[in-house]
Amino acid sequence: MSKTALKIGILSLIVVLFTGCSGYNKIMKASDYNTKYSMAKAYFVEGHFTSCSSILEECVAYQRGTAQAEESMYLLATCYYNLQDYLSASQYYMACYRSFPNSTYSENCLYWSGKSLFLDTPDPRLDATSTTDAIIQLQRFVETYPMSKYRDEAEKMIYTMYDRLVEKELGTADLYYNMGNYLGNNYRSCIIVAQNALRDYPYTKYREQLSLLVLKAKFQMAQESVLEKRDDRYRDAIDEYYAFKNEFPESTYMKEAEKMFRTSTKNLGNKNQIIEED
Numbered sequence: 235m236s237k238t239a240l241k242i243g244i245l246s247l248i249v250v251l252f253t254g255c256s257g258y259n260k261i262m263k264a265s266d267y268n269t270k271y272s273m274a275k276a277y278f279v280e281g282h283f284t285s286c287s288s289i290l291e292e293c294v295a296y297q298r299g300t301a302q303a304e305e306s307m308y309l310l311a312t313c314y315y316n317l318q319d320y321l322s323a324s325q326y327y328m329a330c331y332r333s334f335p336n337s338t339y340s341e342n343c344l345y346w347s348g349k350s351l352f353l354d355t356p357d358p359r360l361d362a363t364s365t366t367d368a369i370i371q372l373q374r375f376v377e378t379y380p381m382s383k384y385r386d387e388a389e390k391m392i393y394t395m396y397d398r399l400v401e402k403e404l405g406t407a408d409l410y411y412n413m414g415n416y417l418g419n420n421y422r423s424c425i426i427v428a429q430n431a432l433r434d435y436p437y438t439k440y441r442e443q444l445s446l447l448v449l450k451a452k453f454q455m456a457q458e459s460v461l462e463k464r465d466d467r468y469r470d471a472i473d474e475y476y477a478f479k480n481e482f483p484e485s486t487y488m489k490e491a492e493k494m495f496r497t498s499t500k501n502l503g504n505k506n507q508i509i510e511e512d
Contacts, residue, residue, distance in 0.1 A: 284313075284317065286309070308342070311326035311343070328371075404444060465502055
């Protein structure tokens with residue numbers, strides 16, 4: 235039997251014997267923190283993360299400045315991660331990283347802190363602050379440990395969160411488009427939001443949808459424009475059509491884009507009623 239297996243077996247036996255005789259309450263009342271810490275690790279091995287975290291909360295405070303301080307903080311963070319309390323997990327992982335920046339656990343702490351924030355990020359329609367914080371944390375990890383075995387997974391999470399931020403912007407742009415000219419030119423606001431998202435996140439999976447929204451908004455601005463601005467706006471829509479076609483020649487939206495192009499072309503120079511495409 236390996237030393238690791240033997241150690242796990244001993245810790246498991248401690249849990250069975252100690253909890254069978256005295257129970258969890260006696261452990262919590264004990265004044266010997268070495269015993270408490272041994273019991274916490276035994277609980278951790280057995281997967282009793284709620285009990286383990288309660289004991290470790292005391293041990294972490296007591297063991298500051300000792301040789302066990304780093305391990306106890308790391309185990310506590312991992313308990314919270316396994317309990318799906320990702321915000322607490324991230325906070326303890328980062329506390330461990332800041333306290334022991336060049337230790338055995340440093341790389342894991344920075345990575346799992348970022349991943350915990352990633353798992354705690356909300357629906358894209360809600361506040362994006364935690365998503366931004368998770369991106370910053372994981373980018374810091376990639377820059378600090380560029381050769382880490384976790385690098386690929388960290389980058390995937392970063393790109394996923396970028397798309398979550400873009401999805402929020404796409405929803406905002408779409409809302410402006412649907413509002414049309416209600417209480418102002420919302421088409422212009424749609425264009426600004428969509429173009430900013432395309433500039434800030436050029437590799438997003440929503441690029442085609444954002445580009446189509448820009449084309450649709452410019453076309454509708456021309457359609458609903460006053461006569462003196464109509465030709466310029468139709469030309470702008472035509473230019474946007476060519477840009478869309480060049481970038482997405484196989485787009486599923488191409489029929490819709492071509493219809494807007496044909497209508498724009500027919501109405502250039504037209505001073506009468508707008509000609510609609512059949």
